[in-house]
Amino acid sequence: MRIMAIFLCLFPAFVLAQNCAVCPNQQAGAAPCHWLEVTGVVPDGPGAQAGIRIGDALASYDGKAMGCRADLSAAQAAVQVDSLVATFRRGNKELSFVLPKGKLGIYFAEWQNDLLPAPDAKMLVDVPNLSWAQPNSFMGALEAVSHRLNDHIGYAFLCGVSGAAFRTQFFDTWCPSSVDATCGFDAGTEALSARGLDVRWLEVSTDGKNKPQIIDSIKKSIDAGMPVLAIDLIEAPEWGVIIGYQNNGEDLLCRTYFDKRKGFEVAQKFPFIVGILRRTGFVPDADSSVRLSFGLVARNLTTEKYGEYYSGLAAFDKWILRLKTDDLSKLDTTKLANVVMANHTILNRLVADRKTGLEYLDHVGTGRDDLKPPMANLTTFYQQEIDLLGPLVEKVPGPGSVEKAADWPQGLKDAEIAALERARALETQALPTWQGLAKVK
Secondary structure (H helix, E strand, C coil), rough: CCCCCCCCCHHHHCCCCCCCCCCCCCCCCCCCCCEEEEEEEECCCCHHHHHCCCCCCEEEEEEECCCHHHHHHHHHCCCCEEEEEEEEEEECEEEEEEEEECCCCCEEEEECCCEEEEEEEECCCCCCCCCCCCCHHHHHHHHHHHHHHHCCHHHHHHHHHHHHHHCCCEECCHHHHHHHHCCCCHHHHHHHHHEEEEEEEEEEECCCCHHHHHHHHCCCCCCCHCCEEECCCCCCCCEEEEEEHHHHHHEEEEECCCCCCCCCEEEECCEEEEEEEECCCCCCCCCHHHHHHHHHHHHHHHHHHHHHHHEEEEEEEHHHHHHHHCCCCHHCHHHHHHHHHHHHHHHHHHHHHHHHHHHHHHHHCCCCCHHHHHHHHHHHHHHHHHHHHHHHCCCCCCCCCCHHHCCCCHHHHHHHHHHHHHHHHHHHHHHHHHHHHHCCC
């Protein structure tokens, strides 16, 4: 199943609620009804260096009470000094940390008090919340499903065995969906197969007349104890998990990347595609899946296109060519915004995926003497690629930052082209190692 032209939103910092000023009706001393909880800390980032931990809740920033991302964004924009004090709740304690202004190197989840289920609600437990610390939303959703099935293989392993961690794709007309696991080379199906799962994709018809049948399939899956994969449940077309239903299926209960509650959310939209999962009865052993992944990566690097998506080295070539030759001054505002979004999305995910790939390589090389040398070799190439492209993520224009072509300076574009050309060279250097690994039995 390959999903075309999905508009992905991968930047939670740009998805802001209205400024809630914490909770205007909050009673003094009561538990907050709106708060930011740390779900991930970037290694060696400001938050990690200060000692902030996963699970801490942001209470104040530069003396201002915090309740949601909009509060934090506004407070960060107002900072006029080089450092400030932020307070975090950790259990029953409130701790203060001195932080530099700007990015914190922290992933936050924005929480509100839980909803109460309807009397007829049916809901599966043990499906964890999703986090932007795992930016491949399909793999993040699949890991949450796997947790429910007592399969704790992990996000990095899913990204690695499916080839997603080392994949590069580019759509000729600048499509942000190039990064989706099911577009082009279908890494989603590879990940499912590696964990002994089949999927039956159900797509809403143009007239919507098949929605009752899809709801019935969702209900049967939940009743059988199996969560359902789905895309575009809340806010933007990202993958999530349907974990239950109520009001006879009129309300779908879910986990998404945009959740505001730990318990469950009610889907704001009916997903345009759902995946009904079934156990095959056979889960390939991890070693076999790992060895198959070597061939997947080598094939993706050398295959020009999967469907309409350029792949591997050809994707770098097409991406670089478009940066060199596109006349952005001829684009209207909407088309220009799409180019900016696609470029930033693909670059951001390329760096994030390679970081996940390093985790996978470390896992593969642990305790396997025959694989340690090639894993170390690949680690060197991909760490160089991360060091090369990582700083660009902060520099290239992001969504909402460009109104006209002149806002994307030619010098910055040239710097990205040069970096991508060097990254392509590193990928070329890595190819013989992957091809050699693919031949190992």
